[in-house]
Structures are given as C-alpha cells and as structure tokens.
Amino acid sequence: MTVRKMINVYLYTRYERFWHWLQMVLIFLLLVTGLEVHGLFTLFGFKAAVEIHNYVGLTWLIAFAFFVFWVFTTGEWKQYIPTTKKMFAVIRYYSYGIFRGETHPVPRRKDAKHNPLQRLTYLSLAALLLPVQMVSGLLYWGYNSWADWGLAGLSLGIVALVHIVGAFAIFAFIIVHVYMTTTGHTILAHTKAMITGWEEVDEAVEIEDWERAGQKA
Amino acid sequence: METRLEIGMKQFKWVRRVDLCLAISICLLFVLVSTANAKQAETGNVPGRTMARQATKEKQLWSTTDHSKHQALQATFTSGEEITKACLSCHSEADSQFRRTIHWTWLDTSSVESEKKLGKSGHSVNNFCISANNWQDKSCSSCHPGWKGNDGEINCLVCHSQRTINWNEAFEDYQVFAASDDPEDMELAKEIGKDILISAQSIGRPTRKNCGSCHFYGGGGDGVKHGDLDSSVTKPNKVLDVHMGVDGQNFQCTRCHTTRLHNIAGRIYSKPAAPDRRSLIQDDLTPKIMCESCHSSQPHTPGSKVNDHTDKVACQSCHIPTFARVNPTKMWWDWSKAGNTKNGKHYKKKGAFGKYDYLSYKGEFKWDKNVKPEYFWFNGSVHTLTVKDTIDPSNVVKVTSPVGSREDDNARIFPFKVHRGKMPYDKVHKTLLAPMLSGKDGYWTTYDWQRAFVKGMASFNLPFSGEYDYVETSYVFPTTHMVAPKDNVVDCSECHNRKQSRLINLAGFYMPGRDSFKLIDIAGWAVIIASLGGVILHALGRIFTNGKRKEG
Structure with a gap:
C-alpha cells in the first residue's frame, strides 16, 4: 500500500458549518416532537410537543431564508447544479469499490464539495423536500387562518399527509446521511470537517474543470 | 516560515472555539424561549379571566327593600295562597309574568301552536319516569311551582324564600293545632305560624338552594337526571365548581341565568340558551348565559393554540373533565326489569355508592361517579322525541339528541351525560309508551303494565294496541356546570x-x-427500516472486506 500525502483543505466556511449544525438541531427537534404529535410516543406531552414544534419550525423557516440568501450571494448554488458525469462511477464506488479499498472517483476540493450523487441529493433536499416540508408545515401551523388566506377549501388531512410523507423522507435521509459521514478516509474525517471546516484530502489528486463550481472573484 | 499545515492548525483551533460558542448560545436560546413561554402561561392573567372578573366585580348584590318590614307581610298566614296574594298586592305583574314562563307551562313556547307539544306537560318523553301524562300523573307535579300542582296560585316562596320549609306540612299542622283548645297545641300553632311568617318574610333573589330544590332532584332523587347538578352544588367548593364555589366566587344560579320578566335564560328544548355567543363588550345587555358572555371567545393567552379551538370546541369540553364528581348520578334505567319479586314480595336492593340498583316499582339502575362525558356537535338545540313519534325498535332509540354538525357555524363539540336504559314501546303502533305511574291506576300501585299503558296513553287521547315490548334508549344532558379550576382541565x-x-x-x-x-x-x-437495514449491511460489508484486504 502506497503512503498517500494528505493535505488540509478548508472546505466549509463558518456560516456553512453553523447552518449545518443549526439545521441538525432544528430537524432533530422537529422530528422528535413531530412524531410525538403524530401519536407515536409521549415525551414532552402533546401540548409542549406542539409548541416546541411550532417555534422550531418557524425558526427553521427564518433561518432557511438566510441560507437561501447565502447560497445565492456567495455563488455556492453552483455546487448544487446536477450532473450525470461520473454519477455511475460514484454509485459503483459506494456499492462496490468502497469494499475493495478503491479511492473515491470524485475527490473533494473547496470549489468541488459535492460529488454528483451529493449534488443531486442536496439539490432535491434543499430545493424540493425541505421547501415542501416548510410550506406544508406553515399551512398546518396556520390552519385557523386558512379562510383569511383564501384557502378555505384546503383539507387539513391532505396537508398532514404531505407533511408526514416529507417527515419520513427526511428521516430516511438522515439515517443514510449520518452513515455516509463515516465513509471518509477515517470514520470521523467528514464529521471533523463539518466541525472545523478543514478536511484532509489526498494531495496528488487533480480536479477536473467540470467539477469546479466556477471561480470566485 | 509557517507551512500551510501549521497555518491550518492555528485557524482550526480558533475556529473551533467560535463554533463551540455558537452551538452553546443556540441551545441556550431555545431553552430561554421555551421557558419564557411557559412562564407567561403560568401567571394566569389571561384576557378571558380578567374580563370575567371585571364583569362580576360588584360582588355584593344589594336590595332597596327588607321584606320583613312590609305591611302586607305582617299577617297570620294559614295557607300558601294567602302569602301569594300578599306578594301580588305589591308585585302586581308577577303573576301574569310568571304564568307565561316555561317554569309554569312546562312547554317549549316555540312548539305551543304545533301538533306535537314539546315539554314536560306536553308530548315529550324521557327515559326516566317517561312522561307527566298531560299533568295527570300527579307525582310529577310535586316540582311544579304552584301551591296545588299546576292549578291555583303560583308559589312565590319556592324560588324566593331564603328560608325554605315544608309549607304544605306546616299549613296542615297549623290548621290542626290552631283549631284545638289545648293550650299546648295553641302554643305549637303559634310557633308554626311564626315559622311560616319568617319564611314568608325572608325574600330575595333565588339562591342555589331554591333552584336546586327541583333541579338537583329531577327524575325522583338527588343526581338522577343531571350529572352536573345535584345537592353537592348547593355548597360546592372551588374544585367542584370554580364559579359557584363558596370559597371562591360563590355565584348563585341567577348570576349566569339572567332573567327578564321572570323568563330565566337557559336552554329550552329546541331553543338554544342564546342565539349567538356575544360578549358583554359587544352587547352589554346580552344574557350572561354563555361562557363567552363574560370570558369572550378568545379567553386564553393571545396566540395560544387553545384560542384557535374556540370556534369548534365548547369551553365546557375542556373545562369539565368529569361530571358527578361528588355525588353519583344515574346512568342506566331498565324498565323491563320492573315488577320482580323476592319471596313473593316486591323489593329494593342497594348497590354501589349506597344507591338503589333495583326497585321493583321502577326496574334496574346503574349509577356512576366521576364520569367522562360523551362528545357531540351541538348548536344549542336538542331534538326531543314525543309520544306521537314513530320509532325504529331495531336500533337504540335516541329519545333526545343534540342538534348540530361540523358544518354548522353555531355548533361546537360539547360534552354530554348520556343516560341509557330500556323503555316500553307499542309493538303495533311503533311509538314509545307513556304509562301512568302514580295514582290508583298507576303502575306503582297496581304493578299492572296493561292498565298503566291504557290509562297513560288515554291521557294524550292516543291509542295503545295492547302489545308492548322494551327498547333500548338514550337521553342526553348538556354538561355545563361543575366547571373545574384551570389546573384540572382536560x-x-x-x-x-x-x-x-x-x-x-x-x-x-x-x-x-x-x-x-x-x-x-x-x-x-x-x-x-429499509434505510437502516441498508446502512447496516453496507457497514458490515465494509468491515468485512477491509479486514480481508489487510490479511491479504
């Protein structure tokens, strides 16, 4: 086995890390209280669960607006543009190569944080699943104002259904997401990167131009 | 010169510290927000309570008269009618006012012109003593507020005397002793006369005891009919009723059951207690019969979720967790079991709570305490079956049922006591039967159902086919008293x-x-589960293959 030369790369900015962990706390609280409201168990009590869920949900909504602002003003949105290039190489890596000790086909760099699979996942998460969850949650929260909002015809059952489907999807994402953090060159490498911002990567690897999310000024 | 790695490590330490601070402050923020919210709710100064306190601030009701000083009441009264005449000598309109109220007519005024008259004296039935048989069942009229049942003079004292005695007994005794020559009897007559006089002079607004003398004992005993009104409400504590509690607001019935021309606000058969839920702020002369009158329709802390419930859930649904919290209430009355004998004799048997669960002349009963209500949509009207309505004996017959649905803007989810039982019905005409119970032809005297049905139905000029059976029935009582303190809500x-x-x-x-x-x-x-299974398998795969590779 050849000894690879590792270098530290500053992958995640302070705001990005803050947003990630804030979102983690918020989603964790939402998931726990949401499942309690759904009648699965008793932890905080129904009333407290509803109140926490409402407060945290609204907090998330506001915080998400900052994230959207950040994504567009920093040009980070380019990291989320989907691509099929090397997509199958990544799928092949996680379903086969990883067991054979192969190196990742799309290594990370500051300007290429996400592999094609991550781009697709995070794009559908940030642009579809989370907004659907937020909009359905906001509607759920505003149930008594529907008539004032011109939504008198809406059914709480349908809103609840969408919200519950979204919750299950996010729950499933979290399971896979948390597991995937262990697939770095050490078990905690990716987690450490999300805490400190710095990740150790192989120095020798070259990044192709298409993988870069565009040069910043 | 520092290497890139060293610069990296320096930055790394500094950044970590900032991150830690951020994470801790976020957690603190959440704790603060949630506890601040909890504290606001605990102080208890919610708008609804503040408003109600203001509406009832003048606790001491006052009067400009002392009836013991009135000339008309300085007489020797030998009958109830004489007392009434004395009352009417000043209160000249009271008689004509009172005779027009449901308390006197026992009829729902909105149905008087109708073929089916709703009310105790009309065609309505219940699953207790079933019917007053058009006033002919005299045992029912013991609660009628006249000196002689539904005839003759009104009885002002039953509602207005603050010192109630058994007047009929007192007058009888008085007449016997006053007619005697024996000085001891004459002394007794003097004492009874004084007793009557004090009663007649102790006049005021009706108290819980006055109203309760009938309303707590409906159906033939304490707590038989209403689950939320029984003798325990005469002197309740705050825990039993937060409004009437003698250690709290000490409200009398009339505090909420506001009165105009002797018409007392409250639910009357098909007529809701109030047509709308206006507060005193919207209409300062509105009856105070609805919770909203004093508490408004948004009584809780602004922005709290409970305020969002008030358009669909009645206050009573959350604020009356259970009824019959002190005394038991009757939940089941099975007439089909009546008439049984033990050793050839009719008998009584006591069961739970020291209450009779069997009486040969009435049938089988079930009593219960601390009962959770049943909930229905309710717009304030109750649909009542009459002896003229045909029934479907293959189902439980709803003798009374709440009117309302979710689509009805005036309807709320409301708590009810549901009294169930078995009642006799005519197998041919498919109507409920109203037997005569008291009197010489009554079932309680003869134990002869045929005779009781013939006599009872004849009181309405209605036919009885001669064939009868029993059908299970239900009867609803809106639960609105025994409002618990805020800490005991549902x-x-x-x-x-x-x-x-x-x-x-x-x-x-x-x-x-x-x-x-x-x-x-x-x-x-x-x-x-598939996601969890997938990552576990993947992880096992990695552990297994990496191990193999090292060996190789």
Missing part, C-alpha cells in the same frame, strides 16, 4: 390521542394525534 392528549381519544366517535375531520393514514405510516416505516 389535557390536550386526552383528545389528541391515537388509542383512547375522548373524541373517538366524532368523524369527518382530521385531528392531529388522533388520526393517521395507515398506509402512509406503514410505507414510511418500511422506508426507515
């Missing part, structure tokens, strides 16, 4: 509950915590 989770929701029977809407989509839940958990 918890959210008692309704928002998957397995044993209090509202389990109310369908047609999605309720968080109670309802779910089974297929979605199953599919959702299948995805979660």
Whole structure:
C-alpha cells in the first residue's frame, strides 16, 4: 500500500458549518416532537410537543431564508447544479469499490464539495423536500387562518399527509446521511470537517474543470 | 516560515472555539424561549379571566327593600295562597309574568301552536319516569311551582324564600293545632305560624338552594337526571365548581341565568340558551348565559393554540373533565326489569355508592361517579322525541339528541351525560309508551303494565294496541356546570390521542394525534427500516472486506 500525502483543505466556511449544525438541531427537534404529535410516543406531552414544534419550525423557516440568501450571494448554488458525469462511477464506488479499498472517483476540493450523487441529493433536499416540508408545515401551523388566506377549501388531512410523507423522507435521509459521514478516509474525517471546516484530502489528486463550481472573484 | 499545515492548525483551533460558542448560545436560546413561554402561561392573567372578573366585580348584590318590614307581610298566614296574594298586592305583574314562563307551562313556547307539544306537560318523553301524562300523573307535579300542582296560585316562596320549609306540612299542622283548645297545641300553632311568617318574610333573589330544590332532584332523587347538578352544588367548593364555589366566587344560579320578566335564560328544548355567543363588550345587555358572555371567545393567552379551538370546541369540553364528581348520578334505567319479586314480595336492593340498583316499582339502575362525558356537535338545540313519534325498535332509540354538525357555524363539540336504559314501546303502533305511574291506576300501585299503558296513553287521547315490548334508549344532558379550576382541565392528549381519544366517535375531520393514514405510516416505516437495514449491511460489508484486504 502506497503512503498517500494528505493535505488540509478548508472546505466549509463558518456560516456553512453553523447552518449545518443549526439545521441538525432544528430537524432533530422537529422530528422528535413531530412524531410525538403524530401519536407515536409521549415525551414532552402533546401540548409542549406542539409548541416546541411550532417555534422550531418557524425558526427553521427564518433561518432557511438566510441560507437561501447565502447560497445565492456567495455563488455556492453552483455546487448544487446536477450532473450525470461520473454519477455511475460514484454509485459503483459506494456499492462496490468502497469494499475493495478503491479511492473515491470524485475527490473533494473547496470549489468541488459535492460529488454528483451529493449534488443531486442536496439539490432535491434543499430545493424540493425541505421547501415542501416548510410550506406544508406553515399551512398546518396556520390552519385557523386558512379562510383569511383564501384557502378555505384546503383539507387539513391532505396537508398532514404531505407533511408526514416529507417527515419520513427526511428521516430516511438522515439515517443514510449520518452513515455516509463515516465513509471518509477515517470514520470521523467528514464529521471533523463539518466541525472545523478543514478536511484532509489526498494531495496528488487533480480536479477536473467540470467539477469546479466556477471561480470566485 | 509557517507551512500551510501549521497555518491550518492555528485557524482550526480558533475556529473551533467560535463554533463551540455558537452551538452553546443556540441551545441556550431555545431553552430561554421555551421557558419564557411557559412562564407567561403560568401567571394566569389571561384576557378571558380578567374580563370575567371585571364583569362580576360588584360582588355584593344589594336590595332597596327588607321584606320583613312590609305591611302586607305582617299577617297570620294559614295557607300558601294567602302569602301569594300578599306578594301580588305589591308585585302586581308577577303573576301574569310568571304564568307565561316555561317554569309554569312546562312547554317549549316555540312548539305551543304545533301538533306535537314539546315539554314536560306536553308530548315529550324521557327515559326516566317517561312522561307527566298531560299533568295527570300527579307525582310529577310535586316540582311544579304552584301551591296545588299546576292549578291555583303560583308559589312565590319556592324560588324566593331564603328560608325554605315544608309549607304544605306546616299549613296542615297549623290548621290542626290552631283549631284545638289545648293550650299546648295553641302554643305549637303559634310557633308554626311564626315559622311560616319568617319564611314568608325572608325574600330575595333565588339562591342555589331554591333552584336546586327541583333541579338537583329531577327524575325522583338527588343526581338522577343531571350529572352536573345535584345537592353537592348547593355548597360546592372551588374544585367542584370554580364559579359557584363558596370559597371562591360563590355565584348563585341567577348570576349566569339572567332573567327578564321572570323568563330565566337557559336552554329550552329546541331553543338554544342564546342565539349567538356575544360578549358583554359587544352587547352589554346580552344574557350572561354563555361562557363567552363574560370570558369572550378568545379567553386564553393571545396566540395560544387553545384560542384557535374556540370556534369548534365548547369551553365546557375542556373545562369539565368529569361530571358527578361528588355525588353519583344515574346512568342506566331498565324498565323491563320492573315488577320482580323476592319471596313473593316486591323489593329494593342497594348497590354501589349506597344507591338503589333495583326497585321493583321502577326496574334496574346503574349509577356512576366521576364520569367522562360523551362528545357531540351541538348548536344549542336538542331534538326531543314525543309520544306521537314513530320509532325504529331495531336500533337504540335516541329519545333526545343534540342538534348540530361540523358544518354548522353555531355548533361546537360539547360534552354530554348520556343516560341509557330500556323503555316500553307499542309493538303495533311503533311509538314509545307513556304509562301512568302514580295514582290508583298507576303502575306503582297496581304493578299492572296493561292498565298503566291504557290509562297513560288515554291521557294524550292516543291509542295503545295492547302489545308492548322494551327498547333500548338514550337521553342526553348538556354538561355545563361543575366547571373545574384551570389546573384540572382536560389535557390536550386526552383528545389528541391515537388509542383512547375522548373524541373517538366524532368523524369527518382530521385531528392531529388522533388520526393517521395507515398506509402512509406503514410505507414510511418500511422506508426507515429499509434505510437502516441498508446502512447496516453496507457497514458490515465494509468491515468485512477491509479486514480481508489487510490479511491479504
């Protein structure tokens, strides 16, 4: 086995890390209280669960607006543009190569944080699943104002259904997401990167131009 | 010169510290927000309570008269009618006012012109003593506020005397002793006369005891009919009723049952207690009969979720967790068991709570205490069956049922005592039967159902085919008294509950915590389990293959 030369790369900015962990706390609280409201168990009590869920949900909504602002003003949105290039190489890596000790086909760099699979996942998460969850949650929260909002015809059952489907999807994402953090060159490498911002990567690897999310000024 | 790595490590330490601070402050923020919110709720100065306190601030009701000083009441009264005449000598309109009220007519005024008259004296039936048989069953009129049943003079004292005695007995005794020559008897007559006089002079607004002398004992005994009105409400504590509690507001009935021309606000058969739910702020002369009158329709802390409930859930649903909290109330009356004998004799048997659960002349009973209400949509009207209505004996017959639906803007989810039992019905005419119970032809005297039915139905000029059987029936009482203190309200989770929701029977809407989509839940958990299984297998795969590679 050849000894690879590792270098530290500053992958995640302070705001990005803050947003990630804030979102983690918020989603964790939402998931726990949401499942309690759904009648699965008793932890905080129904009333407290509803109140926490409402407060945290609204907090998330506001915080998400900052994230959207950040994504567009920093040009980070380019990291989320989907691509099929090397997509199958990544799928092949996680379903086969990883067991054979192969190196990742799309290594990370500051300007290429996400592999094609991550781009697709995070794009559908940030642009579809989370907004659907937020909009359905906001509607759920505003149930008594529907008539004032011109939504008198809406059914709480349908809103609840969408919200519950979204919750299950996010729950499933979290399971896979948390597991995937262990697939770095050490078990905690990716987690450490999300805490400190710095990740150790192989120095020798070259990044192709298409993988870069565009040069910043 | 520092290497890139060293610069990196320096930055790394500094950044870590900032991150830690951020993470801690976020957690603190959440704790603060949630506890601040809890504290606001605990102080208890919610708008609804403040408003109600202001509406009832003048606690000491006052009067400009002392009836013991009135000339008309300085007489020797030998009959009730004489007292009434004395009252009317000043209160000249009271008699004509009172005779027009439901307290006198026992009829729902809105149905007087109708062929089916609603009311105790009309065609309405209940699943207790069934019917007053058009005034002919005299045992029922013991609660009628006249000196002689439904005839003759009104009895002002039953509602207005603050010192109630058994007047009929007192007058009888007085007449016997006053007619005697024996000085001892004459002394007794003097004492009884004084007793009567003090009673007649102790006049005021009706108290809980006055109203309760009939309303606590409806159906033939304490707590038989209403689950939320029995003798325990005469002198309740705050825990039993937060409004009437003698250690609290000490409200009399008339505080909420406001009165105009002797018409006392409250629910009257098909007529709701109030047509709308206006507060005193919107209309300062509105009857105070609705909770909203004093508490407004948004009584809780502004922005709290409970305020969002008031358009669909009645205050009573959460604020009366159980009824019959001190004395038991009757929940079941089975007439089909009446007439049994033991050793050839009719008998009584006491059961739980020291109450009779069997009486040969009435049948079988069930009593209960601390009963959770049943909940229905209710717009204030109750649909009442009459002896003229045909029934379907293959189902439980709803003798009374709440009117209202979720679509009805005036309807709320409301708590009820549901009294069930078995009642006789005519197998040919398919109508409920109203037997005569008291008197020489009554069942309680003869134990002869045929005779009781013939006599009872004849009182309405209605036919009886001669064939009868028993059918299970239900009868509802809106539960509105025994309002518990705020700490004892029904918890959210008692309704928002998957397995044993209090509202389990109310369908047609999605309720968080109670309802779910089974297929979605199953599919959702299948995805979660598949994800967990997938990552576990993947992890095992990595552990296994990496180990193998090292060996190789």
